Amino acid sequence: MKPLRSEEIEVQNVKLIRIVPDQEGGDASLQARQRSRSGFYRNLPFLIIVVLPTLLAALYYFGIASSRYQSEVKFVVRSPGSAASSELASLVSGSSIVRAGDDAYIAKAYMLSRDAMEQLVEKDGLRAVFDKAGWDFLWRYPGPFRSSDTEGLMKHYLKFVSIAYEQSSGILTLGFQAFEPEDARRMAGALLAHTEVFLNGLNVRAQNDAIKSAVAQVDDGKQRAYDALDKVTAFRNRENVVDPTKSSTGIVDSISRLSLETSNSNARLAELATTTPQSPEIPTLRTRVAALQDQIGKQRQLLGGTTASLAPRIAEYQRLLLEQQFAERSFMSGLASLESARLDAERQRVFLERVTAPDLPDFPAYPYRLASVLGTLAISYGVFRVFKSVFKDVWDHAKK
Template sequence: MSEPTTLFSGPAAPRPPAMTRLFGDRPVPWSLLLVVALPTLLAAVYFLLIASPRYVSEARFIVRAAAQPQPSSVGVALQGVGLSPVQTDAFAVHDWMRSRDAVTELAARANLEAVLGAPGADPFSRWPRLGEGRTTEGLHRAFRRFVTVGYDSTTGISVLRVEAYDPEDSRRLAEALLQGGERLVNRLNERAAADAVAEGARAVDEAEARLAAVQGRLTAFRNRERFIDPQGAAEAGTQLITALSTQLATLRADRAQLAAEAPQSPQLPSLDGRIAALSRQIAAERAKIAGEADSLAPRVSAYEDLVLERQFADRQLAEATTALVEARQEARRQALYLERVVGPGLPDEATRPRRWRAVLIVFVGALMIWAIGRLLVAGLREHRQAA
């Protein structure tokens, strides 16, 4: 019986250096330990042993106008598909609550630096954390880690959450932010009201100035001409002329009748004198009203122009005043209000960080990265073997 032929002789092939053995003979890649196990272990050490507990104070508020219109059925349908109008007023408050202006105000009112840099807090979350300087920019970045503001487009309610290492500090910061938001809304109202009524107030001032100027010219005219009402004087003169003309017509009728009945009557010269006197008086009164340089006609014309201008100025002032009142009422209707739905409460339990959840997120994320890397490496190897 022949001996079996040895096809290959030599030392046994070594195992890949990237593998180790764990749980018996099952190999575990070193990449799994470095990419998944080590970050998960570090996250567990930090979140379970080092991370300081943080207390969350939550508040809910709405920003609305006094006369906010109700949405139509089409608007409600559009809101359902995510096409609701942008709530710029609420978002303006949100942006302020996370702005540098809010940091400056809280630093002066609520001692923000001491709250975010509480003694005993872990060096990875407090301010200034490792690698972060004591600057205003660093304080603002840290502030944005501790404050979040959300908006529910369905209900229109904004949610403010403030984290701190002490429950009273979190409640105090949330209260200060709400008060700052109310002051911002008040400033917006004042600016909007000022812009709305500025034009109306300017129109009222111009109308008052014009009316005062016309009234001054009218008073100067009366003092100069020594007439309170030239038009009334002309009307009185006209009435006098009418009465004199009536008497003159009566005398002329009487004289004609007397001359027809008694041509030699001694009363005829007396009637002729009276008729002549009335005729001269009528002519004089007519000259006072019109026809002479110092008659009432040009004075009445100038007076009527001034009266007409004053009436126009009165009407303009009334219209400007009405417009100003309407502008103020519209500004009140459009005024914004920050109303608290839920005030900032005092937390009695630390809810941040979510320790096990954070560890699980690190583990799942690292595992996905490792799996994707393994797939890429395997694809590259197959590509090289095929080439």
């Protein structure tokens, strides 16, 4: 066959017109869209359970959450030591200070009480401190999930206060959070001051009771002393004698003198009876001795032996004196107790000794932004794995 020359070749353009759609191309596009949609639905649980909570947590902690500063103060509760048993011991240890363990627990309970919160609200502007939360709806008061009554305020207050007690050393650590460093330090110092006032107020009733009891003891002792004195006076008026014991002393002296004269007379009588038995002085001496002995007997009867003697009156008088002395000592003891109670009432019974002053924080202590977001991610992923495992088991069981 003879080959054609180049000038004999005519180039013709051929255009293909699609009469029927390309089935293979349409199927490929449809399958791609189906695979994309299937992949989205397959990853939807992961997006909802893991990605969405993590994004919300990141949005809250890095965009909405307000920084909270915490001021800490360490302190111990002290009270004066017990009274010394002697003046020397009082000089040595009467002013000693001891740790008050029970008061430490009371201080902790008060700081976490509604009374302490109300003191901060009325005197230190606690509500204004809470209002500085900004856009942080979880820490604002009143928040969307908390009422604006006192109970809601109390729950919100407990989120800002923390206190720990170390029993071995007796040190309490108070932490107070606020949205500004100065507010945190001011609230911590104010709460400490209110607690000190409260602890000392607890002793007011006991001190008042002690003073009241001491006053009653003084009045009772004074009345008893007056009654005893009246009895002694009535006895003296009735017996016409100031002091029966002194009268008995005179009688005893008289008996002693009469006994001495009797002895001398008996000696003289014996001498005359020996030397001059016929002396006319002998009857006189015998009469004198008899008179002296009779007088001694009468004087002894004045001392005792009859109801009219001095012995019963002396016993009654001494009993009255004993009652008077006891009443006077009771009265003096009551006065001492009253003075001691008044001194105790004037002295501060409990005080808080600061180990460290409330500090001014330099950087916010809360929230833990990155750690919180990572924690949300870890928890969400764990929930997703559990959900996926449970769903797979249910699906496999349904297929069987």
